[in-house]
Amino acid sequence: MSQTPSFDVVIIGAGVVGAACAYYARAAGLSVAVVDRGPVAGGTTGAGEGNLLVSDKEAGPELDLALLSTRLWRELADVLPAETEYEAKGGLVVAPDEATLKALRAFADGQRAAGVEAVEVGSAALRELEPHLAPGPAGGFLYPQDAQVQPAQAAARLLAASGAEVHLGEEVTQVLRSGGAVRGVRTRARTLLAPAVVNAAGTWAGEVAALAGTTLPVLPRRGFVLVTEPLPRVVRHKVYAADYVANVASDSAALQSSAVVEGTPAGPVLIGATRERVGFARGLSTEALRRLATQAAALFPVLADVRVLRTYHGFRPYLPDHLPAIGPDPRVPGLFHACGHEGAGIGLAPATGALLAAALTGARPPLSPRSFRPERFEEAAREEAAAEGSGGAESRSVPRRNP
Known part of the structure; x- marks a missing residue:
């Protein structure tokens, strides 16, 4: 009888963010499987221009993430094939x-x-x-510091360089849980067991969050x-x-x-x-x-x-405060998010992958992940409800771009 394959982490999404998460997780010594309902870069990544920008970001957490990614993209350009078309224009x-x-x-x-x-x-x-x-x-x-890559090629070459096991054309139909914690995913073709699942599903990340029993307001x-x-x-x-x-x-x-x-x-x-x-x-x-x-x-x-x-x-993939969700979701142990980058996902992918790898392994993160906490929207909604319930004149909404 064949055994169900087991990994340290399963990543849902084979766009450039999922590929970067796979690359840095593997570099940290983790066994990784990547699953996507379509091809590599079949969603937002393949429809992008390949922007690697710092110029359009105001000082704050997103710019910090972009500056880290700028350095990491330069390092990746030295090891990825020329088809990636990295150009520091x-x-x-x-x-x-x-x-x-x-x-x-x-x-x-x-x-x-x-x-x-x-x-x-x-x-x-x-x-x-x-x-x-x-x-x-x-x-x-x-x-x-602004640069450019060919987005689909960047995702494909990064994913190939990761050495992760990849399953394409397989939609995740269930996020497996036991005792409230994540235990892997199931597609119509297979079950992939892991104590950690990364939601890198881009614009469809809200649907994946719902499969795992939580919410993320991605539009x-x-x-x-x-x-x-x-x-x-x-x-x-x-x-x-x-x-x-x-x-x-x-x-x-x-x-x-x-x-x-x-x-x-x-x-x-x-x-x-x-x-x-x-x-x-x-x-x-x-x-x-x-x-x-x-x-x-x-x-x-x-x-x-x-x-x-x-x-x-x-x-x-748009989130209300224009910042991505990166890191563990305390509402569902074992669930991690790497999504909501809007139009900056290609540029921010390496830094996102590095932050995720640190969170998965317990290593020191390359920058503070606090502003990217996935649960921040639920916290803001509770605070707003409490303020309205107390009759306070000052109500709160979702956190702004630079919390």
């Missing part, structure tokens, strides 16, 4: 007027205090960095990307308008768009980014695509007559 944030430039200065001052390299660039110098940029911006900021936030025909390198950096930073941090459910334009080693130019909360609606939004094309051409007029070969879209 740098980011360029463009301000259309003096008022916006002044706001960017204050934003950059806070980032520098946290360890970010941010270099103010005058109007003339912008054109030296990006010769095809439209005239008129008041200035901007160059972020040399889908849809985004579109345009892909042009192959071109010479007309865009040298990742270039975006300053309002992109505000859109990333926004709580609005309505359609928001701001030009994010970048060339790729293969030639096509990628044009993003939109955000809207429409559930899991997969329909094509002509308004979103129109806005992207118009804003990109305004930033780079050379793109106005370039053919768009295709578009794609996906769902970013």
Whole structure:
């Protein structure tokens, strides 16, 4: 009789975050199985642009996570195959007027205090960095630490390098529990036993949490990307308008768009980014695509007559305070979360994996995990209910971006 395979940890999700968790857990000496209902990078990761950004993050816990990931991605670039397409191209944030430039200065001052390299660039110098940029911006900021990977390849190569046992095309139908604690997972094809299960299911992480008997308020936030025909390198950096930073941090459910334009080693130019909360609606939004094309051409007029070969879209895993959930869930012993990164999951994946590995092994974490505690939303809801019940004038909501 064959025995049910047993591991130290089972990871649900074969996107880039799940792959990073597998990589660092294996590096810590743990036996790991990864299971996903689809292919590697079949969800949010495969629909991303591959951003590895510090430029769009204000000083606080998410920026700390991004800076750690920046260092780890550089280390990974030395060991992963060239197909990962790691490119330290740098980011360029463009301000259309003096008022916006002044706001960017204050934003950059806070980032520098946290360890970010941010270099103010005058109007003339912008054109030296990006010769095809439209005239008129008041200035901007160059972020040399910003980089890029090919997201699906990054996930696939990272997962392969981990050496984890991988089961694709198998949906987890049950999170096994005994005495309230996690004991593994079950798919229609097999049972995988483990004293630890990691929820790295991206936009569907709320469903996995429910399978384990708990809650996590993950919502889908849809985004579109345009892909042009192959071109010479007309865009040298990742270039975006300053309002992109505000859109990333926004709580609005309505359609928001701001030009994010970048060339790729293969030639096509990628044009993003939109955000809207429409559930899991997969329909094509002509308004979103129109806005992207118009804003990109305004930033780079050379793109106005370039053919768009295709578009794609996906769902970013949105949590109310814009911070991911990383670490053990005290409500369900043995359950860990690594999800809710919204549009920053590719960039934040290595640091997330390193934090998870530390939590799984009891090692000292590379940075404080407190702001990423999965149970923080339930705590906030209890506090709000208590405040309302006592008749207090001051009520509380979910924690904000920098608790």
